[in-house]
Amino acid sequence: MMPKIKTTLIGLIALCVCISSIAVADYLSDQTLKLARDRQVKKKEAQPRNSYIEKIRTSQTTAAVAQPQQEEPETAPRDPQPVNAEPEVVSSDDQLLNMLPADSVFCLRINNFNNALSMLDQYLMGVSPVPVGTMARQQLGSLLGTPMLQGVDTNGDFALLVNAHQQFGILVPVTTYDAFINANQNAGVPDENGIAQITSPMMQGSAIYVMQVPGKSMAMMTIGVPEKQALLDLVNSLSGESLASNLTGSEQKTATSQNLWAYLNMQAINRNFGPMLEMFKQQALAEMQKDMTGQPGMSNVQPDKVIELYFDMAQKLLQQSDSITLGLEFTPDIMKKHITYTALQGSDVAEMLTKNLPVEPGFKMLKYLPADQAVKMAAKYNPQTFEKINVSILEMLSETLLADDSQLAEELKQMAVDSAQAMGNELAFTFSYTSGQPPFELAYVIKNADTAAFKKLTQGSGELITQMYEAMGLPLSVDISLQEDQFTHKDIAVDKILFNLIFDESEMEGQDTQMLQQSIDAMYGDSLVYNVASTDDVMLLTMGPEGETQMKQLIDKVTGMTTMALAPDIAVAYNNIENIGSADFIGSVNIIRIMSGLGEMMQSMQGQLGPAAGMGTMFAESFNLPTNSAFGFGGSIDNGQVNITGVYPKQHLMEVMAGFMQFQQQMMQMQMQQMPQQNGMGGQSEPFEMEPFGGSEDAEIEFKMDSQQDSVSIEIVGELSDAQKDAISEDIKKIIKQDASWHSIGSSTMNGRTTYTVSPVKDINAFAEKIEFGEVQSIQDGKITVKIQN
Secondary structure (H helix, E strand, O other), rough: OOOOOOOOHHHHHOOOOOOOOOOOOOOOOHOOOOOOOOOOOOOOOOOOOOOOOHHHHHHHHHHHHHHOOOOOOOOOOOOOOOOOOOOOOOOOHHHHHHHHHHOEEEEEEEOOHHHHHHHHHHHHHHOOOOHHHHHHHHHHHHHOOOOOOOOOOOOOOOOEEEOOOEEEEEEEEEEHHHHHOOOOEOOOOOOOOOEEEEEEOOOOOOOOOEOOOOOOOOOEEEEEEOOOOOHHHHHHHHHHHHHHHHHHHHHHHHHOOOOEEEEHHHHHHHHHHHHHHHHHHHHHHHHHHHHHHOOOOOOOOHHHHHHHHHHHHHHHHOOEEEEEEEEEOOOOEEEEEEEEEEEEEOHHHHHHOOOOOOOOOOOOOOHOOHHHHHHHEEEEEOOHHHHHHHHHHHHHHHOOOOOHHHHHHHHHHHHHHHHHHHOOOOEEEEEEEOOOOOEEEEEEEEEEOOOOHHHHHHHHHHHHHHHHHOOOOOOOOEEEEEEEEEEOOOOEEEEEEEEEEEEOHHHHHOOOOHHHHHHHHHHHHOOOEEEEEOOOOEEEEEOOOOHHHHHHHHHHHHHHHHOOOOOOHHHHHHHHHHOHHHHOOOEOOHHHHHHHHHHHHHOHHHHHHHHHHHHHHHHHOOOOOOOOOOOOEEEEEEEEEEEEEEEEHHHHHHHHHHHHHHHHHHHHHHHHHHOOOHOOOOOEEEHHHHHHOOOOOOOEEEEEEEEEOOOOEEEEEEEEOOOOOOHHHHHHHHHHHOOOOOEEEEEEOOOOEEEEEEEEOHHHHHHHHOOOEEEEEEEEEEEEEEEEEO
C-alpha cells in the first residue's frame, strides 16, 4: 500500500509539482506528491554551478538558426484593452435583483420556485426514486408553518441573503402579506412594526420572525435570531444600492434566467474574514509542528516558510478577487452549471486573466484525440498569460522558500519564460488509468510548438529541479535525459525523454529509502518515459504502457486524415456550451472509464496495495459498461474573468448510477460470503479512532503474517473494550514507525473478534520482540499469540 502522508506535507509537495511541471509538460514531477517529505533548508556553502540561464544563452544563436519561422496568426491584432475595464451600468427591471443589497456577502435565489422544482424532477426522473420537488415543497411548508403553502406565491422567486452585517434572512414571495399571515395558523398577530412570530413544526425552539417588505409582495424572515431588530435591519438594507448595479447586462440575464443562482462577494468575505487568516496560519503552523515531532527525517524542519507561502497566496488571491457566481439550469436531459470568477479591477490577478494576443477560433486539435480515453481536454495556450502566472508564483517562492538562493529563483523564472514560449498556441490531451507501468496513459497534441526549444529545456531542467528540491529541503534528485531517434513511423523520428526520481539516503534520516524507491519502481518502472515526435506544425507526446503504440496512432491521424468526427463524450460538451467557437478551453470526464481504469490500475498494483487490490477487481467488473456520454466543461478567460460552464447529461448520470449499483451488489455478495455460517451472526466495521484506554478481561491475540504483502492480520480472540482497542492500535503504530516511514492500520469486528490489518511488517519475529502491550505466548507458522493482561 502506498504511504499515507500528512495533509500538510502533501501541500508542500503539491507546490513543488506545480513548479516542476513548468519545465516538463505539466506532469514530470507530479509523482513526488505521495512520496516526498518536507525538510527545511540546511545552510550550506554556495557551490559553483553552471546556471540554467548560461546553458540556454550558450545555445541561443544555434537554436535560432535551427528553428523554422512560425506563421503569424491570421486574426488581426486587436487594440489593447483596459484591464477589467469598468462595465457599463445597466438597469434591471427584475424586482428581486433590485432589492438585494449591493454589499451582500452572499445571496442565493431560486427563480420561479415551481418551475425550478419541476425541471429538476424531470432531470432526475429515472435517477431519484422520490420526486425532489415534492419533498422540497413539504419542507418549505413545514418551515413556514403552512403545509399547503397558503398565501405563498410558489411561482415567484425566493432568495436567501447574508447582508454586510452578517445577518441572515429569507425573502419569500407572497400573494399578499395579509393573506399569508391570516391563512397561517402558526403565525402570531403582527406587532406595531408589522412583525409576526411563526411557530414552525420544523424549527421547534427557534424563533422565526417575519414582516412585509414595504411596498413589495415579499416577506422577509429570520430564523433562530431572538432579537426582532435583526429583521428590521435586514429589511432596511434592501432600500440602499442594489446588487443589480454590480452586474453587467449579461450577468443580470444569467441571474434571472437560471433555475438557481448564487452570488458570493469576495471583497466582503475579505473584510469580514481576511483578518482571521493570521489566526488560521498560526493554528496550521502549530499543527504541522506537532505532526512532525518525532517523525523520521523531520528533526531540522522549520515549516514556517511553507505555511507563510500558502497563506500569502491565499491572502493575495482573496484581496484581489471581486466575486464568484454560480448558476444551475435544468432540462429533462441535461443540467448546466455556470461559474464566473471576477477579479478586482486593476489588480494583478485581473491583469493575468486578460488576453493580450488574439487567438484562433475553434479547437483544431480535438479531432486527433483517441475516443476511448477517460479525460479529454483542449485549450488555447496564451504564452503571456501562463508566463505571468508562473513568474508570479515563483516570485512568491523567492520571497519565502527560495529567499536564500536568489540565483536559483532567477533561473526558475527564466525557465518559466522559456517553457511558456515553447508550448505553441493550442494543445489537446487525454488521460486514463490503466494496468501496467506506469499505471496511467496520457497523450498531448500541441499546435505550433517549438519542439527544439522544448527538447532543450529538458537538458537543464533536471539539474535545476533538483536544486529547487534541495533548497526546499526535499531529499530528492531528478534526472531528465533526452534520447533522440529511438524509432521511426511514417518517416517521422520519435525521441524519448526519460524522467527518474531518486531519494537521497544520506538526507532521509532513518526513513526506509529502499522501500520508497522500490515502491516507485514497482509502480512506474525504471523511468517515466515520454515519447516525443513532431510534424510541420504539431508536436506529439505520449506516455504509458502502450506509449509507443499510441504515438504511432497519433502520427497516423496527424499525417493521414484531415477530417475526423469528435469522440462522442467530448461532443456532448462541444454541442451544449454556448459560444464554443470563442471558448478558451473545453473538456470531458467519463466517470465510467475512470472507475474501470482505476480498477485495472489497482489490480496491477497488488504488490503495493495488498488485499485492497481486490477492490480493483470489483471496480473493473462493475464499471465495465458501454458508455457514449460524459460530463463536459468549457469556458473562457479574459477581461479579468474566468467563465466556466459544466454540462451534466442525464445519460451519463444514469450510466454512473448503473455502475455504482453493480458495485454495491458485488460488495453485498462479498459481505455475505464472509459472514460466518454458524449462529447466523454478522459483523460490523470499527473506525480506527476510538475512546481512551481502559481495562477488560483477558484476551488472546493472533497475528497472521502474509509475507507476500508485508502485512499482519491481528485477530483478537475474546472481547475487548473500545478503550483497549485504541491502546493496542497506538502501540502497534509505535512499533511500525520504528522501521517504516508509513503505515496502514484498519480494524473490523465480527462475532466478538476484533481483527486489525497492519502493514508494512517485513520481519515477524522482530515485530514480536517489540510487543509490550501483552505477553507473547507463541510464534509458530506465521502466527503470534499474545495474551493481554488486565
